[in-house]
Amino acid sequence: MASTLLEPIAAGQTRFHMQGLAPDGRGIAVGRETLLVFPSLDRLVAFLGAYSEECSLDDLIPSLTLERARRDGGGQALLLRCAGGDSYALDRLGRMSTAVHGQLFTGSGTVFVRYRDRLAPFGYDLAGPGAPRPGPRSAEAVAADDVLVVDHDYQARYRTSDRLDPVELIQRLQLRPVPLPPGGLAEAPDLCGLHELALVLVAPGLGDRVLAYLWANQVAMAGVRVALAGERRASLLLRLRQPSGALLAVLHGIPGVELLVPVSPRAAVELGYRHPIHLASASSCLPGDEMYLFRGRVGRVERLDGAPQFIDGNYLVQSPIHVRAPASDHRAGTGADNRSDIRSDIRSGNEPGDARSVASTPLQVALRLRPSAGAREPRGALVGWEQAALLRKLVYLIPPTALAAARLAVLPQGMLVLTGSSLGGAGAGLAAGVGAAALIPLGTRIVEVAPGVLVPDGFELWPHVRPQLIRELLGLEAADHALFLGPDIDPLRLRPEHLIPLDAAMISRLDLAVSEAPPSELVRTGSLGGSDGGTAAAIVNQHLGRFALWGFGRVDDSPLPVLAGRELPPGSTPSQGE
């Protein structure tokens, strides 16, 4: 006779043989924990994928643990444990697990029993005292890391071998290739999820050409350079809004260009692939602020630090103006080419009808300096070499905060003292005060017409271009400065290594002498100076004798002499003095 390890629970039953079981609102026995047993990893992934399509994995992840376990009788299984919840949630889990050949148990701790089925709509409990108990090794004998599952006619003991991190598992899953629409991308971009937004990851060498192509086609784009792990040069990540199918088809066919479909605010999957998990419902699987790019062709997951800060693609297009590096950051110039490098960009291969590229060629003008009457805050001073001695003396007068924030660049024309907001973090202390450059009454004043673009005071760049665009046109990198010295002089590029702190540059190395004076002498020598410039005198109180006021009491004998007809203090008798 077959022994039965479980017995069905009757309607309204509230007491159970198995600890941890409790009836929920519908009278169904539910444990505190739920156990799903999958025979293999692909079944588990299929379950997670199906669940993420229907519900949110974010509800499951906080209490979810994945364990690889070995069955006592032989064989392996993957155990998924999560919080018990109510019978509705367990019904859903049971339906999905059954579909992927998994088994659902409920219980708590180490012993789990079969969840309800058609034969026992209120669930199962361990059989009563008269019935055979589960196995020779009872539930009490199960070790803490082991799991004992009890079914109708068998019990299985799983011994946990290792634990899997569900978040890591989801991130490491291999993408599955999916076919593109039969008509190609040009026919139906919306079928691929690219109708509204598309991300394009461009290999480092192709960035400029792709940008130029998109710019010429008037594609609304924004981009950012991202440094991918293991690559020396930054790749270009572009964001295209409502791209046309034809454009996507062109980009998709370019080696080195990958189209990514945004599947959630922080995840994008390469076109032609899909992630086994529905990532939109699994935001907790992508911790932190990073953005994840799942690349199927190369089989990598790229993590970007934080959400990418896209900037308008027009500013990324390669500049037609080039700035020559300073002939010598150093007084001994290299004698480099002195010709102006500002030249117009002759774009070849203009498409007919593209008014922007066709009409602008004859309109292109040079960016040049012209005199201006506009007032600007001085950001620097170019001090000639003949005034170096004066600058050396002025350093003593500059306030400490201004001195610390000032930078010095050594040019063939002289010394450039720079302060202000263009220096980034160094100028934080200057927000409320005056920079050292503004205090130095020497040389030529330098003002800032755009962030990091310096011109002599009284000049401006003509025509008026947006300040950010000037930097883009000059091809300046983040911490670079450009210095225009005059209308007929080529601009100089100042890299961060050209700018050295003024105090460090001007103040020579100090030699410390060993003090031999006792502390008391040091205090004496450091006496306070007078306000009028003289030396302040110091009071030394001599010892007073007992009779120091001798003579003050005898008013009559020692009258106060009268000075210029003035009143005498009471008790004093005037004498006929002066």
Next chain:
Amino acid sequence: MGKRLAEFVDGFVAPLLAGGDVAIGPPVRPADFHELLADVHTLRHIHSGQVLALRQARAQQLLADPGLPDPDGEELALWVGLYNVLALDHPERERVWARAVTWQRVEQAARYWLQLSHPGNFEAALVRHLSVGAFIDLVRHDQILSGPDGEQRFVGQEVPRRRLRWAVPGALSVRDELVPWWTSNHAPEAERLLHDVLWASPVTCLLRPRQAPPGWNPLTAAAFLHERAFARVVCHGWAASRSWIEIGGAVLGALLFTLTGRPTQEPAADLHPPDLRSTQAPRRRGSPAMAAPMAAPMAAPLALQATPIDAGPGDVAALVGALIHVHFLRVLEFGARLGVAPSSRDRPVQMFLALPLLLPALAPVLGTPLPVDPEAVHAGFDTQVQRRWIEYVEHLGELIPRTVVENLLATLVPRVVKATPA
């Protein structure tokens, strides 16, 4: 040459003027002063004119070529008064066998010597400033003995050797402190005399208006601003201070108080011609002999007639011009950052900041900081200074409430413009 006078000069006057150790011992008695006064004519010969040289050197810190008069009895009285103020603050007063009334006599004598008449000319005023300014700058070298029982401060003295003789090595430690005397704590008698010290020197009060005694009238020294070199010293001294706005507010506040007055503080103003000193006298601290008759209704003539200060519209104009010039100096030095100004609700400070806005009304008398003539612009000032000054004045216009400007236009400007002959 009096030996006593030479000792006094060596021990007090010379180190006070030149910077050194000022030896303070028993107070100078009236009899001693009588003796010193008899030899005052020998002062210029003491140590081959050492005092004259020291005075000249100190005065040259302010002016390039000060023409100082020879020391006289008044200056000697000032020195003796200053010395006795320091003697009243002596830490060993408790050792002296004397009653409290005797110390009061010392205080009265010191006040008597410090009550000098208004200096007749600038040189006489400058001479007083040399001594009083050095007196304010005095420092004191204290030694503090620290031990297991606590600390003991030896004020202006060294720790006696007997205190250290039998001490366990390492149990006691001595450290030194340098204390500015003027701002430290004083004996009550010396504290009461500090205002008298400042009243003795109008130039000092003008150079350091924030230390001026209550009721101080800047017009007492405004006439000296006609000295071009001295006006330059005053303006640059004010402008060089970090608290130049507060200084300007203090000067202008005192000036406006003098000009407009308050009815409760001038009970006898109708009976007497404008005696500018009478407005300040009742507010003087520690002058009971004068304060009582001055505060009473003046039915009878005063026992001590204050020297009338003949400050006219020209003096007011000089003072206002100096204050406006301070603004210009700050603009020249890029120092006119008004970060503190909007938060200041002090009325005198706001009035001081409003002064450049009165320039259109005051220009016929005071002129303008920048030349109006375009040729002069090319000759001297560059356009940047002009631009900064215009920006500064416009900024002030946005900053200062209109009521402040209108108040000044009604009170201050008529006393400069209408009353001054063109």
